[in-house]
Amino acid sequence: MAAISKDMTIGEILRVNEGVIPILLNAGMHCLGCPASQGESLEEAAMVHGLNADVLEVQINEFLADK
Numbered sequence: 001m002a003a004i005s006k007d008m009t010i011g012e013i014l015r016v017n018e019g020v021i022p023i024l025l026n027a028g029m030h031c032l033g034c035p036a037s038q039g040e041s042l043e044e045a046a047m048v049h050g051l052n053a054d055v056l057e058v059q060i061n062e063f064l065a066d067k
Helices: 010-016 018-027 035-039 042-048 053-065
Strands: none
Touching (some): 010 018, 010 035, 010 042
16 A cells, blocks of 8 residues: 655545545544545645644554555
8 A cells, every 4th residue: 555645635645545534534634525625735734723744644654554
């Protein structure tokens, strides 16, 4: 499975594996389906939500490594 980076858009990340949705929802990103979020990078979305993009990147990549 390919690793994701915080520079990837939310849409790109979801196309890699929709299984990451619970990680993003648990972090407080509840607008995954809205058009604006699809074009935001993970880093941009994290900043808007007051989250650490590096931590999310690690969590998502750990999840993908287990799949």
